Structures are given as C-alpha cells and as structure tokens.
C-alpha cells in the first residue's frame with residue numbers, strides 16, 4: 056500500500072510570510088498539472104490543507120475536492136504545534152476544521168500537523184484531534200527532526216492511538232536506516248535528494264509507505280528569504296549555520312523533483328488515506344496509548 060499525500064499551504068503561507076518570493080500563478084499552474092497527472096493515472100490522494108486557505112483561497116480547496124481527492128486538515132495558521140499552548144492548538148484546530156468543512160460541505164476526518172510537529176512533549180494533541188472529529192492522522196515522523204519528530208514512537212506502520220477522547224488511526228512516515236541514522240525517503244528534501252532507484256527500491260521492500268509532497272517541492276527556482284522573514288517564520292535566530300542548513304534542505308534537488316515524482320506515479324500504485332483506512336484490518340494493527 057502506497058499512500059499519496061500533499062500539504063497545501065503555499066498560497067497562504069508564502070504570501071503571508073515571504074511576500075517577495077510568493078508566486079501564486081506558479082502554484083496554480085503546478086497544482087493544475089498535478090491534478091491532471093493524477094486524473095490521467097486514476098490516482099486519488101489526500102490533500103492536507105491549511106484552514107486559512109479555505110478562507111482566502113477557497114477556489115483551490117474546491118478544485119482539489121472536485122477532482123475527487125480527500126481534503127484533510129493541516130492546521131489553521133501553519134504554526135508548528137510544539138510552539139503553541141494546549142488552548143492555542145485547540146483553537147487553531149477548531150478554526151481550521153470549521154473553515155475547511157464550510158468550504159467543501161463535508162466532514163474533515165484526516166489531519167497532519169505542520170512540519171510533523173507532534174512529539175513526546177505535546178502528544179496531548181491527539182486528544183484534541185479526536186475531540187474535534189479527526190479519526191485519521193499522519194503527523195508522526197518517527198525520528199529526530201528540526202521543528203518536530205517523535206523518535207520514540209513505537210511503530211512505522213499504521214497504528215491505532217488510544218486517547219481519552221477516542222481512537223485515531225495513525226499513518227506514520229516510514230524511515231529507512233542509512234549509516235546508522237533513521238532517515239525518511241518518501242517526501243520533502245529526502246525525496247528530492249535520493250535517486251529514484253533508491254526510493255523505488257525502498258518502497259517495494261515494504262507493504263506500507265506514505266509519500267508526502269508540497270507544491271514548493273516542484274518550484275524549480277531557489278527560495279531566497281531575508282533574515283527578518285526567516286526569524287519571524289521559523290521562530291529561531293537566523294544564524295549562518297541555521298540559514299545554511301535550511302537553505303540546503305529547502306533547495307536540494309528541486310530541478311529534478313517533478314520528473315522523479317511523475318515517474319514514481321507510474322511505477323507504483325497509490326491511494327488516499329481514506330482509501331487506505333478502509334482497506335486495513337485494524338484488529339491486526341498495533342495499538343498504543345499515548346495519553
């Protein structure tokens with residue numbers, strides 16, 4: 056099973072935080088090409104959308120929905136959840152789900168945190184998600200990571216998380232072991248960096264994979280942001296080390312990403328989170344209690 060997912064945020068996040076770099080017409084074009092490619096191969100995916108997109112760019116969310124894909128929630132303001140208090144997360148989640156539900160006229164049941172920002176310190180988020188009608192989540196990145204990560208999460212396959220407000224079906228990101236380190240291969244900078252043959256080989260070895268992409272993965276130009284924009288968005292000092300690291304991660308392998316993505320689409324069979332959740336026998340999956 057290969058799940059295909061996208062985080063939809065650029066129209067709002069880039070315009071708000073990096074106005075000089077934002078190029079909405081280019082994001083529109085990439086999305087149109089993406090939806091065409093998926094339609095041609097009859098692939099359904101899950102698009103985790105920022106709630107503010109439903110308010111300010113609702114035509115984008117509607118277009119994705121009309122193409123037959125699942126709309127999930129990717130927070131309201133795209134602020135890392137581990138930088139927010141419990142009541143702020145609750146408010147953000149409710150606002151996002153309300154906005155998205157109003158936009159598409161259907162219940163939102165899938166969630167992904169911005170930058171996979173649920174970990175040991177804020178695992179209480181699952182309780183808030185369940186309370187707000189979320190039944191499926193893909194926020195767990197079971198390795199160390201900037202701005203998030205949950206290295207001690209016990210599983211890299213679909214798992215039931217028990218919370219006091221109900222169960223969540225968790226779809227963690229899959230890791231591979233390379234030179235003693237746990238690394239992802241199925242999205243973001245990892246996908247852009249590794250050759251297609253390596254990614255395909257990793258995917259074929261497992262019966263469960265989840266791929267994750269952003270529109271920015273397919274923008275060929277380098278992302279240039281000022282120190283002030285950096286500090287305000289990433290909420291950390293723009294030291295030379297931090298900026299260089301982020302610069303490499305944001306711009307790595309951008310030139311070949313679209314071509315690699317298209318060839319992967321033809322090489323594997325993909326489905327959405329909701330399709331996967333229907334297929335899995337949840338009586339046989341691991342169960343964990345995090346709260």
Ligand SMILES: [Zn+2]
Pocket residue numbers: 062064129133168169170
């Ligand atoms: Zn995001």
